Amino acid sequence: MKENRSEKQGTWSRKKSGSALxxxxxxxxxxxxxxxxxxxxxxxxxxxxxxxxxxxxxxxxHDLLFAGAxxxxxxxxxxxxxxxxxxxxxxxKANFHMLYLVFHPRMRQLIDPHIIQFQTGxxxxxxxxxxxxxxxxxxxxxxxxxxxxxxxxxxSIDRKSAEGLPGVMRDRVAHVYGENx
Amino acid sequence: MHIxxxxxxxxxxxxxxxxxxxxAVGIIRMPDFYSRLHPAGKLDTLGIxxxxxxxxIYNLHHFSIEVxxxxxxxxxxxFFVFLASPTATHSIVDAGMRAGLRPWTRKTKKE
Amino acid sequence: xIYFFSCIAVALCLIMVLPLYRCLxxxxxxxxxxxxxxxxxxxxxxxxxxxxxxxxxxxxxxxxLAYAFLNFVAVLAASRYFHKxxxxxEESFME
Numbered sequence: 066m067k068e069n070r071s072e073k074q075g076t077w078s079r080k081k082s083g084s085a086l087x088x089x090x091x092x093x094x095x096x097x098x099x100x101x102x103x104x105x106x107x108x109x110x111x112x113x114x115x116x117x118x119x120x121x122x123x124x125x126x127h128d129l130l131f132a133g134a135x136x137x138x139x140x141x142x143x144x145x146x147x148x149x150x151x152x153x154x155x156x157x158k159a160n161f162h163m164l165y166l167v168f169h170p171r172m173r174q175l176i177d178p179h180i181i182q183f184q185t186g187x188x189x190x191x192x193x194x195x196x197x198x199x200x201x202x203x204x205x206x207x208x209x210x211x212x213x214x215x216x217x218x219x220x221s222i223d224r225k226s227a228e229g230l231p232g233v234m235r236d237r238v239a240h241v242y243g244e245n246x
Numbered sequence: 247m248h249i250x251x252x253x254x255x256x257x258x259x260x261x262x263x264x265x266x267x268x269x270a271v272g273i274i275r276m277p278d279f280y281s282r283l284h285p286a287g288k289l290d291t292l293g294i295x296x297x298x299x300x301x302x303i304y305n306l307h308h309f310s311i312e313v314x315x316x317x318x319x320x321x322x323x324x325f326f327v328f329l330a331s332p333t334a335t336h337s338i339v340d341a342g343m344r345a346g347l348r349p350w351t352r353k354t355k356k357e
Numbered sequence: 358x359i360y361f362f363s364c365i366a367v368a369l370c371l372i373m374v375l376p377l378y379r380c381l382x383x384x385x386x387x388x389x390x391x392x393x394x395x396x397x398x399x400x401x402x403x404x405x406x407x408x409x410x411x412x413x414x415x416x417x418x419x420x421x422l423a424y425a426f427l428n429f430v431a432v433l434a435a436s437r438y439f440h441k442x443x444x445x446x447e448e449s450f451m452e
Contacts, residue, residue: 102322105315105415160265160292167272167285178281178349201332204288207280208332209339220339220349222284252358259365263372266399270375273395279388282379286391290398297402301409304358312415319418323401323425330429334394334436341436342387 085127093123144241151237156202163204166223177223180209185235187215192242199234251306258300265293278350279342287335291327298324359410366406373399390435397428 096119104111169175187193193215197208200219209218272285302317373396380392401421408417 102315102318103419105312105319156288156292160289163272163285163289164265164268167268167275167289172275173277176276176281178278178351180349197336198329198332201335202288202291202328204284207283207287207339208336209343220280222281255358256361259361262402263365263368266369266372266402269395270372273376273379273392279385279391282388282391286376286395290395294398294402298405301405304409316415316418319422320405323418323422326422326425326429327398327401330425331398334429334432337433337436338387338390338394341439345387345439 089123089127092127093119096122141242148237148241152199152202155234156204159204162225175223178220180218180220182216182218185215185217187235187239187242189242192238195241196235196238199238203234248307251303255300255304258296258303262293262295262297262300265289265296269293280339280349283335283339287331291331294327295324362406362409366403366410369399369403369406386439387436390432390439393435394428394432397424397432401425401428 097115100115100119104115166172166175185193185196187196190213193211193213197211197217200206200208200217205223205225206219206221209220211217266289269285269289272289273282276282276285298320302320305313305317376392376395376399378392380389380396383389383392401424404417404421404424405414408414408421411417
């Protein structure tokens with residue numbers, strides 16, 4: 066078991082070494098922008114310290130945050146940025162429904178909590194994570210478990226917010242990560 | 247111009263306050279712990295978003311590079327909360343599920 | 358406008374009383390955890406408002422960011438801790 070795992074890690078790092086420089090650069094830029102935002106000063110000393118420390122962090126952890134990033138995956142980022150406003154709009158719409166439920170005097174007749182299960186057929190881990198987060202952020206539904214095969218169990222507070230579930234949101238996420246069926 | 251900025255800031259702050267109030271009332275009124283998570287996790291997230299948006303709009307009164315960095319830092323908080331809140335909610339639900347806590351269902355449906 | 362900010366801050370403090378009730382009298386441990394999480398997310402905004410009241414937002418925004426991190430980590434660690442404890446929740450069925 067142990068040998069198996071170490072061999073897997075070995076192939077992993079070998080496969081990634083081709084794009085190690087690229088992910089190092091991305092991590093360095095990300096860290097340095099974070100440094101500038103958090104410090105907010107533009108002395109030469111502080112900027113030099115920022116370059117130094119973010120280079121160290123990027124050197125050690127370049128295979129952690131953007132592991133195996135390539136130039137083709139820039140499309141994923143662009144599509145993710147286009148998917149974000151739609152998600153925020155969806156969250157706001159559903160939040161008003163939640164507010165109506167909370168302030169309704171006879172709330173216990175309105176809500177109907179139940180658990181639904183469905184299969185999405187998403188493959189990659191990050192797509193499943195994004196979908197689970199999106200489902201949880203949309204009020205009325207909370208992801209309970211999400212398996213790595215794409216099966217979801219969702220706790221939903223009433224029938225209305227549960228009925229449209231694996232539909233539009235799954236298609237959007239699949240489109241972002243290029244997994245159309 | 248200043249009056250417009252003030253009105254927009256007041257509007258967003260009041261909206262965030264309403265969202266927070268909804269979340270708090272929902273935590274009190276909901277029948278069981280799973281349905282309590284719905285208002286707690288989500289209305290609070292949108293409440294933070296609306297209130298920070300109001301504060302950032304109020305920042306527009308005197309615009310400079312430091313105020314811009316300040317506003318970006320505030321949106322960093324919002325971004326982090328948008329990432330962290332579903333994770334925390336999912337973690338609590340997972341703990342409840344593993345502990346074997348059954349969800350509340352409506353009595354009339356079950357006959 | 359500063360007066361309005363202080364009114365909002367006081368209103369937030371009043372809203373925090375409601376999750377505090379859930380923290381004190383929650384039937385299960387996880388209910389209390391939900392209450393703590395809700396109070397923490399209100400505290401982040403309260404810290405920003407206090408920064409505006411004192412005119413030192415650049416300092417208080419860092420504190421608010423750190424508090425958001427701390428709140429998240431605390432809730433995550435506590436819910437992981439209560440993972441394995443079966444049988445703690447029998448009292449929770451309020452029929």
